[in-house]
Amino acid sequence: MSLNRRKFFASTAALAGASMLPRAVMAADTIKLGSILDTSGIFDAYGKPMDMAARLAVDEINAAGGLLGKQVEVVAYDTQSDMALYSQYGQQLTRQDQVDVVHGGILSASREAIRQTMRKTRTPYFYNVLYEGGVCDRNIFINGVTPAQQVEALVPYAMGKSGKKVYILAADYNYGQITARWIQKFVADNGGETVGVDFFPLDVSDFGSTIAKIQSVGPDLVIAPLVGGAHLSFFRQWAAAGMKDRIPLASTTLGVGNEHKVLTPEEGNGIMVAYNYSQELDTPANNAFKEKWADAYGDSNLIHEIAVSNYQGVMTWAEAVRQAGSMDRDALIAALESGLSIDGPAGKITVDPKTHHAVLDVHIMEIEDQGMKVIETLPQRQPIDTQAVCDLSANPDDNTQYEIEI
Amino acid sequence: MDLTVVILVEMLYAVASLILISAGLAVVFGMMKVINLAHGEFMMMGGYATITAVNLGVNIFVAMLIIAPLVVGLIGLVVERLVIRHLYGRLVDTMLATWGLSLFFIGLATMIFGNTTTGISTPIPGFAIGNYQINGYNFFIIVVAILLLIGMLSILKATRAGLIARGAMQRSDMAAALGYSPDRIYMATFFCGSALSGLAGAVLAPLVGLVPTSGGAYIAKAFITVIAGGPSLIAGLFSSAGFFGVVNQIFTFAISPVIGEVALLVAAVVLLRLLPQGITGKFFKGKL
Incomplete structure (x- = not known):
């Protein structure tokens, strides 16, 4: 058989298409979690541990039997610290991969690059990073500390x-x-x-x-x-x-x-x-978390504030799916708005229904010998800055990032 | 009174660090007419060489003053042999090639050291001037810059090697006719220029958090200083670093660090409008 280039491409394309078929069928049996983070480039010191944390959380969920009887599959994209890639991969996650939820974004610029895509495609979006506050959008959930x-x-x-x-x-x-x-x-x-x-x-x-x-x-x-x-x-x-x-x-x-x-x-x-977090936080939850991390990745040195936020974000979402009992977006948001809370490595995290921000423990710490020694814990602090401008139960269609006037 | 002394020291320090940042480029660009856009990365590698050596237990001064210049000089040597020597006299091409080199070195440093901030602390403690505490390391940088200028001046002016180098830079065909190999001379000069960049990166390393992209912060200032300095190597370096350092610090103290940086850039634009050949194009003509 003579194989010219055109035939070769035609047959390989057919093969590739065929090999994708079973995956498409299988896909219905898994829940897809989209992850979009800078795991290379100048922000990788932030992004890599965040990615590790998300995978750790998903492995843990799957080991416990998954969600709604299905396994969770991670669809991850590395945005290479390039803001332009966020819009591209954001589109890909929502339109092509049709993921059930997206976790990710690091800088505020990256969050704003994908937030509207998530909103338009009605894909629930979790932004798990400390940031300047003020985002008011019913489709997004934020669990980082605000100023x-x-x-x-x-x-x-x-x-x-x-x-x-x-x-x-x-x-x-x-x-x-x-x-x-x-x-x-x-x-x-x-x-x-x-x-x-x-x-x-x-x-x-x-x-x-x-x-x-x-x-x-x-x-x-x-x-x-x-x-x-x-x-x-x-x-x-x-x-x-x-x-x-x-x-x-x-x-x-x-x-x-x-x-x-x-x-x-x-x-x-x-x-x-x-x-919200310190590696030196001496609680059973944090010690167990550090142990899990070390088992998975060798040692726990890389854990930092926003890696833990990302872990807690995935866990919050998983808890909401369990409570909602379905993957339907509105049911999920309703579950999250019921004042849902989880116990993470950094303590109790509660979703504030009015702002979709987090009520969380803030630890006052002093740096000591390259660690952060916890001096005092202020339990369950409200995101008062965003609360001053944002009320999603009164204005569910709000879609702005407010500059908070003080 | 104390504040005046502190401001004076800070000004001297600003001038000294501009001299350090620009010295390597002054040799490579000012003398050899190679637009080295990888200059910042040479400095970055000097910093990493120092930190690596210190972490291996080498004395910090040995690491800064000997190891880092040698390592970066050798890297410069390899770069010169492989890339730059094919491009002498082709100004725009060197720009493109060294820009590629700069990306390459950033990538390489990222692969080896990772994309995280590293650093070492300064080896000299702070001390008091009246009611003010001041960074003792500033004086070290000032001393290094002075020694550097004296060293460069005496090598170029008083030694035969310096004379040959200067001659070859002006008329390489004439130097060749007199029996000197311009190829060798260019190689040695590029080595010296790279070593100077390495030295600058090394002595500045304890003051900053080093990342593979750190070089970008220096490159603009280095070019501005060298171009504004004009044709004379050392007089140009000294006068333009002095001018920009003082302008920068006056505005920094009077208003804010941001305005200080803006003032430096505005001063450069105005200066080049009034003296398009650089400071030494008009003053100190014919000096080294």
Whole structure:
């Protein structure tokens, strides 16, 4: 038989088509969970552990018999830290793969790139990352801490340990700007005074003049919502100037991607933070979680705040499917809006029906020898920032990200 | 009073770090006319070489001042032999090739070290000036920059090798006619330029969180400094780094770090409008 190129392609295409058939039939027997994360590129320090966490959660669900008698299948796409790929893969997940739910997105820009696609195709979407707050959309569920939840806990504690004059250093984009505003509000609420605010583009890595300027103002406390590798230099230069023992530091971002493990103990010790999760959280749930992680991946060093959020997001969804008893979107949302809660490694997470954000435990911590030592746990904090602008039970058709006025 | 001293030190530090960042590029671009867009990545590799050496137990000063320049110099040597030497005199082509190299090195560093931030802490403690605490490492950088300028000046001016290099850069055909191999000279010069970039990356490493894409933060400043400096290598480097460093710090202290960066760029635009040949195109003419 002579095989020319055209025939070859025709026959292989037919073969490929045939081999896909059984999968299409099988697909009805599994529940498809779409995952869309940057597992390569500059954000992979965030994305890789998140992906590992999602798979861990799904394996656990499947080992316990799956959901509604079906196994859960992960359909994952790596967006390579490229925002343009989010829209493309978002379309692919919803239209071609027709997944039942999507978990993922890391930066706020990536969330906004796919949120409308999810809404239009009526695919429930879980965004499991701490972010600036204000998204109001009945199709999305968010379980990361928002600035108010963090800052509300962190500011009084840090001011109590230092004093009333606060200096703020923030990253110059919406997260930093909004967080800085919240810090100013809570400083004022606690009877303090903000003596200076500086914003830094993400590539600034020289803070020498800033450190001198801070000293000329002489605050009692510095709060630093700085983001990324270049900004990490601040903590280093602050310690190198010998300032660490003179003016206490607090941050709302340091440690989310395990940055505190890059700083030496001399540089990091004593910096105050507040998050939903810490590896050093000594609870049975967290110890069991770390053990599971270590069994699956060797060791548990990579676990961080948003990896745990992603795990908890998948678990929240699974619980909602169980309660709804079907894969129907409206039944699922109704179950989630019933005030559903789960117990995750970071404690109890409750879905707030009005905002689809999370009511969760916030832990005040201090960095100690490259770990985050839990000082105090504030149980079940409400997402008060988003609650101030968003009420989905009154306006179910709302579809905006509000800039919260303070 | 104390604040004045602190501001002065910060200004000197800003000037010194601009000199460090730009020195390697001044040799490669200023002397050899190779637009090295991988300059930032050479610095990044200098940083990684230092951190790796320190983690292996090498003394940090040895790692910064000897190992990193050597490692990056050798990488530069390989790059020169494989890529750059085919492209001398082809300005635009070197740009494309070195841009590719820069992507390649970022990828390579990501594969080896991962895409996470790494770093080491500074080896010199901070100390007090009056009521102010200041980073002791700033002085180290200032000293290194001064020694670097003196070293470059004396090699280029007082040694035979420097004379040959300068000659070959001006008229390689004449140098060849006099019995020197331009190929060798270019190779050695590129090695020196890369080593200088490696040194800069190494001494700046303890101040920053290093990621494989760190180089991007330096490249624009380096080119601005070298281009604004003009034809004279060392006088140009010193005068433009001095000018931009001072402008940057004045606005940083007076307003904010963002405005400081903006002021630097505006100053560069204005400067190049008034002095299109760079500072040394008009002043210090004919100096080194």
